[in-house]
Structures are given as C-alpha cells and as structure tokens.
Amino acid sequence: MKTLSIMIDGQQVPFQQGQTIIEAASAAGIYIPHLCYQPEFAPHGSCKVCAVKVNGRACSACTTPASEGQVVDNNSDEMNASRRSITQMLFVEGNHLCPSCEKSGDCELQALAYHLKMFDAHFPHLFPLREIDASHADIMLDRDRCIFCELCVRASRDVDQKNVFAISGRGIESELIVNSPSGTLHDSDLDVNDKAAHVCPVGAILIKRKAFDVPIGERTYDKKSIDGTELNKVENDRQN
DSSP states (O other): OOOOEEEETTEEEEOOTTOBHHHHHHHTTOOOOOSSOOTTSOOOOOSOTTEEEETTEEEETTTSBOOTTOEEEOSSHHHHHHHHHHHHHHHHHTTOOGGGOTTTTSOHHHHHHHHTTOOSOOSOOOOOOOOEEOOSSSEEEEGGGOOOOOHHHHIIIIISSOOOEEEESSGGGOEEEEOSTTSSGGGSSOOTTSGGGTOOSSSSEEETTOTTSSOTTSSHHHHBOTTSOBHHHHHHHHHO
C-alpha cells in the first residue's frame, strides 16, 4: 500500500488518512507553533498561530486535513514574522507582565514569544480592565491574562461535562464568563481536579497556594524551548 506523504519545509512527512497537518507534523517530530491546539480536543483554529502556507495559500495547520501532494511552508521568515505579530497582539491585548506572573516559566505564550524571538510588544498596550474572580476556595480567574484560546471552554464541556466557561462578546470586547447564578466561580460547578482548571496555557486560571511549588529555574520552559529544544543548545545557536 502506498504511503501517503506531504512536504513540510522540504522534508517528506508521512501521514495517515484523517490526520491534520499539525498531527502529521507532530508525529514526525516537526514543531508547528500553536496555542489553542491540544491533541485531546477537537481543533478550534482560533489563535491562528499555527498558520502555514499550503501550496501557497495560508491556512490553519490544526484544522486543515493532510492531503497527498501538499507542499507546506512552516518554518520560514514570512510565517514566523506573522506569528510574531499575532503573539505581540496577544501580549498587548491583555496584561501579561511576565516578571511578576506566577506562571512565568510554565506559560506557553511567554515560551512562544522567546521561540519567535519577540523582543518587544511593538503595538501600544491596551491595559484592559477585566474583573478578577478570586471567589473560589481553590481556583482564581485572572481575565486580564486570557488569550481566548477556549481550551478551558472545551475542557469543561467535552471532558468535565460541566460547561462552566464560555466566551462572551466580540473583538476587544470579548470576555471569559462563568456559567453560575452569580457569574462567579464561587457558586459554579468547577472543581480543583477538573480538566478545565489545569488546561490554561497562560496564567488566566490558577490553582491557589500552588504558585511556587516548582521554583523559577526548574519550570517547564526554563529547561527547554517550547519546540522541545534544550535551552543550552538554543543559547549556543543564538550566539553562533
């Protein structure tokens, strides 16, 4: 039986029928930057960070099925510049103050910014005023850090079967809301062991009294880049 394959940055990558481009790439050890994609959930395509060019046309790698004959442009200056702009916009649309954030070192947005060599925010900061919800005994919600990836929405709906979270509004008026009588976490069904309480890629949903259980310097992205590369190799590549 013929092996199906696509080309990603000049490399032939096999795929199975039904796989998306990002699934085929991941299986082959090729990193396509992403934020809203997670393998255990249905693809959503909201963040656009995983955008690639397929036969010259831009599309989301997490939602586009792999197909024989595709030529995929992923790790190019053009695509990474586009991703860098998206990442910069995510930083200025919220309050992402990394030095004081307890998620630093474990934050996918921060790690992606390093990976994409983002050295400044470029755009003016919007400094949104979104409500912080600390009403739950074990969980805090800092809406200023939300990037609207909807991972918590999908986790609560598809895994926890609770529908605790949803996104309300459009554009800059978008806001993460809580499905409870008061609209706060206090009287919601959210439990500290729920998948939705642990899936946030940034610091929007935090477990209380756990911030520095793993100290700075020992966290996920203190040791390796988000693409899996050991940081000492990353530093050597930067110097060379």
